[in-house]
Amino acid sequence: MKRINLMSTLMGATILGAGLSGSPAMSADVTITMAAPDWPPTRFMKEHFDQTYTSPDGHTTTLDMDFIPWPSFYERVAASLTSGEQKYQMIVTDSQWLGAFVEGGYYMNLTDKINQDPELTAIMQDLHPALVSAYSTYPHRTRAQLEEAGEVPAPGVNYYGFPQFPDTYVTFYREDIFCNEGEMAAFQEQYGTNLPCTYEDWQDTDWTKWGQIGEFFQRDAGEMLAGEELTEPFYGIAYQAGKGYDFSTMQVNAFIWQQGGDIWDESKAPEAQAEGVVNSDVSVAAFDEYLSYLQYMPPVAQTGQMDIFVIQDLYMQGKVGAIIDWVGLGEPVLDPSASTVHDKSAFGPAPGTRQADGSIDRTGNIGGQPFVLTTWNSDEVVNEALNVVKWWLNPETQLAAVANGGQSGLMSVMAMPEYNDLRPWNRAHVEMIDWQKDVWHIPEFFEMLTQQQEEFDKAITGQQSAKEALDNVAAFQQELLEDIGFIE
Structure with missing residues (x-):
């Protein structure tokens, strides 16, 4: 992580x-x-x-x-x-x-x-x-x-x-429901595309399909899932949306980079800027897309508490169909004493952004x-x-x-x-x-990260828009980096 x-x-x-x-x-x-x-x-x-x-x-x-x-x-x-x-x-x-x-x-x-x-x-x-x-x-x-x-x-x-x-982060998914014939047929009928079952299917899965998966598998107690009646709500997807440390930044950066946006680039100092880059139209659109999928995740995702351990725990409890999380957290998922899905899980690459030539960009934070x-x-x-x-x-x-x-x-x-x-x-x-x-390495990284996490959290919890959040981040970083000489 x-x-x-x-x-x-x-x-x-x-x-x-x-x-x-x-x-x-x-x-x-x-x-x-x-x-x-x-x-x-x-x-x-x-x-x-x-x-x-x-x-x-x-x-x-x-x-x-x-x-x-x-x-x-x-x-x-x-x-x-x-x-x-x-x-x-x-x-x-x-x-x-x-x-x-x-x-x-x-x-x-x-x-x-x-x-x-x-x-x-x-x-x-x-x-x-x-x-x-x-x-x-x-x-x-x-x-x-x-x-x-x-x-x-x-x-x-x-x-x-x-x-x-x-x-690295990858997709953890419930093979028993993603490869269920009835669910696959229903997904195909509803969206006109396949429900990813194999590793190769996940190689061709972009964020659009990720959102469709979230919508498709969002079900209430009493509804059916892969032929069984649910006793509690079920959710299709989850990824990082946590206020603590770097938990939202690690996922938001992926959307921004994949769509052609950027964070402040320390390797290009002192010419690199924060304002106009961090809050570019492309970056705002990317952050908006990230926010749009939170509605399909467990309610904790919109409280700022969806960190990597919460995601792992929800998945191991059988409450989420697919998550994006670090491979360092994979071993407990296979432990029969800790995980209800130890014998139902498979893994694939994380989704990414579809490019004009049909390829998928999966750039993410290491x-x-x-x-x-x-x-x-x-x-x-x-x-x-x-x-x-x-x-x-x-x-x-x-x-x-x-x-x-x-x-x-x-x-x-x-x-x-x-x-x-x-x-x-x-x-x-x-x-x-x-x-x-990677994100920044400069001595002031923690000050930048903490402020950015605060602004991201306000957007995640519905207190401000993606544009307002990135405008605030860009202004803060611009002033800080100018004061310490990283931006001329």
């Missing part, structure tokens, strides 16, 4: 017996303490490390994870870094945080380490370019800018991280988190932390992580014949990652 995507994992390292952080008493013993968001991808990392990791430098290395709940993760990380306690020596951070914590002097520039280490260079060259752009570079470089440089690592670009967990190192580590700790990164990004480890609900950002791993069969959403992840780009 930028996305959730959306908080980070921290790593800290101390040497056992040391009086001061990073001052080794015995070089053979290294403890790496990681503050980690508490969810399956990091839980698996801890378990797998304990079972398989051997330091190539001969250290006895302990990975000590401090698992922190997602809702408080950003605050805990920020408080630790800004307090000066130097508790953590390595962080898996949301990409949006790069600017704030690089400029604050907390994140280590890894460019020289990468250039001097063939293994790290090879990893960087194997990473999907969307991840190199979003997870590693600051000042931020777009994929197009990196590709224009013609080399990875690109000359003159600063690199800070590697992916711990790359995340989720997940990269590894970074902090700036106060000893050389011994830095080298061992990078050994952990190499271990995690080794193909064998990556395949094990994927088989246990994670994802890989290595193109060589995603291209392996067995990859798509490891988890039922993997094919969609591989397809969707090609469409990913």
Whole structure:
């Protein structure tokens, strides 16, 4: 989740017996303490490390994870870094945080380490370019800018991280109702098009059909669904519409980008503008379309509380037919003890905007988190932390992580014949990652994001129009960015 995507994992390292952080008493013993968001991808990392990791430098290395709940993760990380306690020596951070914590002097520039280490260079060259752009570079470089440089690592670009967990959002859907013959026939009769049942059907599903699905499956208690009488209301669709953190932004950006609109582009500073771009006619129309589908979702969607966990829970309770959510939240859906639809679910790419040539643009906001190192580590700790990164990004480890609900950002791993069969959403992840780009990385990102979320929420809850919301966002960003020198 930028996305959730959306908080980070921290790593800290101390040497056992040391009086001061990073001052080794015995070089053979290294403890790496990681503050980690508490969810399956990091839980698996801890378990797998304990079972398989051997330091190539001969250290006895302990990975000590401090698992922190997602809702408080950003605050805990920020408080630790800004307090000066130097508790953590390595962080898996949301990409949006790069600017704030690089400029604050907390994140280590890894460019020289990468250039001097063939293994790290090879990893960087194997990473999907969307991840190199979003997870590693600051000042931020777009994929197009990196590709224009013609080399990875690109000359003159600063690199800070590697992916711990790359995340994309995909469609989760109820195969039992979408492939029901009666429902398929009724949908065809009503809309003159097919109800998506197979993966290939979802590849040809745009937002227009998404709205039709929402309208078609919106049913009251007592009505029939796939031959069974409903005991409570049922809804066809759900996606992010949450006021918290970045939950609406992650979905709204997709509509804006796919229709040819844009957010303020930091890679083009100081020429890039906010006013006239953020609130362009195209962007307003795209946001209007996003808002138009909320009527077909569970009522919580219009209260500003439809975050990624609420969506997941509604789907697992069997109250929604199809959702768009992060693959990082897929594993509980398959758990018989947690999900009523564990044996009824299938996965496909997220819908997108139909283009003039008939193709579908699925551009969206990237989720997940990269590894970074902090700036106060000893050389011994830095080298061992990078050994952990190499271990995690080794193909064998990556395949094990994927088989246990994670994802890989290595193109060589995603291209392996067995990859798509490891988890039922993997094919969609591989397809969707090609469409990913990122929101801002500048130090003021959180101030921009918080104000934008407030304005989006007012539109989602019916307090203002899409145009009013984007006009307010554009004016705020223009003034802020001019004041700090990002816009001339």
